[in-house]
Amino acid sequence: xxxxxxxxxxxxxxxQEVNITCSHNNIATNDYITxxxxxxxxxPRFIIQGYKTKVTNEVASLFIPADRxxxxxxxxxxxxxxxxxxxxxxxxxxxxNTGKLIFGQGxxxxxxx
Amino acid sequence: xxxxSQNPRHKITKRGQxxxxxxxxxxxxxxLYWYRQTLGQGPEFLTYFQNEAQLEKxxxxxxxxxxxxxxxxFSTLEIQRTEQGDSAMYLCASSDxxxxxxxxxxxxxxxxxxxx
Numbered sequence: 541x542x543x544x545x546x547x548x549x550x551x552x553x554x555x556q557e558v559n560i561t562c563s564h565n566n567i568a569t570n571d572y573i574t575x576x577x578x579x580x581x582x583x584p585r586f587i588i589q590g591y592k593t594k595v596t597n598e599v600a601s602l603f604i605p606a607d608r609x610x611x612x613x614x615x616x617x618x619x620x621x622x623x624x625x626x627x628x629x630x631x632x633x634x635x636x637n638t639g640k641l642i643f644g645q646g647x648x649x650x651x652x653x
Numbered sequence: 654x655x656x657x658s659q660n661p662r663h664k665i666t667k668r669g670q671x672x673x674x675x676x677x678x679x680x681x682x683x684x685l686y687w688y689r690q691t692l693g694q695g696p697e698f699l700t701y702f703q704n705e706a707q708l709e710k711x712x713x714x715x716x717x718x719x720x721x722x723x724x725x726x727f728s729t730l731e732i733q734r735t736e737q738g739d740s741a742m743y744l745c746a747s748s749d750x751x752x753x754x755x756x757x758x759x760x761x762x763x764x765x766x767x768x769x
Binding site: 581586 | 657686688693694695696697698701709744746757758759760761762763
């Protein structure tokens with residue numbers, strides 16, 4: 541069964557780029573990697589999803605190396621409003637094509653002025 | 654479209670009582686997921702439905718837990734004989750399998766359960 545590991549916390553300053561890495565063992569070739577942002581008392585909010593190499597959208601980039609044993613969420617020029625908990629989610633598709641969904645424990649990002 | 658909604662937002666109950674939560678997904682989404690989240694932890698997968706079929710259940714979902722999605726629209730999660738260890742945030746999410754696969758799930762605000 542796939543397991544994910546993330547740093548518990550990170551600090552940054554406004555305007556800096558932040559990179560958060562998630563390690564995931566035994567990920568199958570057909571697994572998605574997805575990242576979510578969560579504010580207190582709210583449900584997680586989708587940020588970005590990828591399969592391999594690099595994916596970029598209007599808010600973030602996701603880097604996945606060839607061995608797929610990790611993924612890195614990159615947030616360019618963070619602001620105070622990016623202070624939140626960030627989770628990686630691995631979707632493990634078993635032989636029956638049903639899904640086993642595993643979240644990391646989350647990385648609390650604190651952005652300072 | 655108002656997103657995923659969950660009711661109630663908060664529930665306080667006494668140990669041994671039964672509770673039921675409701676989730677209304679985004680209307681065109683055919684997949685619906687239930688998670689449990691305790692303080693300082695990531696969401697833990699409980700179960701998911703594709704239309705009305707329950708396709709996967711976590712081992713976390715003991716015999717006291719049951720989920721239904723009778724018409725492939727809203728879903729209910731019932732916990733029987735609640736225990737203090739059931740205190741958590743219960744999150745619901747939905748996704749459109751054909752458009753986005755498993756990954757792009759849209760979460761509701763959650764139901765916070767407190768068992769006294």
